[in-house]
Amino acid sequence: MSRPVRRALLAVALLIAGTLAAAAPAEAVAGPAALSNIRTGNNPGFDRVVLDLGAGSVPTVRYQLTDELTFDASGEIVWLTGQYFINVVVSPATYYDASGHFTYPGPQKFRTRNLANVMAVALTGDFEGQIGVGLGVRTRTAVNVFTLTAPNRVVIDIAH
Secondary structure: OOHHHHHHHHHHHHHHHHHHHHHOOOOOOOOOEEEEEEEEEEEOOEEEEEEEEOOOOOOEEEEEEEOOEEOOOOOOEEOOOOOEEEEEEEEOEEOEOOOOOEOOOOOOEEEOOOOOOEEEEEEEEEEOOEEEEEEEEOOOOOEEEEEEOOOOEEEEEEEO
16 A cells, blocks of 8 residues: 555544544533432441432532531521531532422421430531531530442431
8 A cells, every 4th residue: 555545544544533532422520419318327326317419429528516507608597406516518419400499308307306316407508519417416426427429428427
């Protein structure tokens, strides 16, 4: 095969490869994970609260023991049963879909009568790509917070 024919074939191959690459769909960028459920359970030595999240970026989580909870953005006090409170912030996450509807069908605030230390749970905000969840507890004690994937979950263990 002559040099001009090889160059022509190479040019055609490069043109086809470029066209295919341009036509390939771009990879979807993972957005915030949406809250779908809150589960609670009493285990030997600790209470567990699990935030079930949908597909999306793997969230990071931080928490703080506090004397009172406030709603994100407004700063208003969240009235919740408990002597002390744990403020949990999950990011990136949301509990609204693109249409503005709740992705979490449960109550915004509820009592947890089946748990030894955790008395109540409340949603405290969905603001700037992060959600807040507050826990009312009977005693200040050890807290262990971690994430799991496939599906995304935030697990909050509170010692009795």
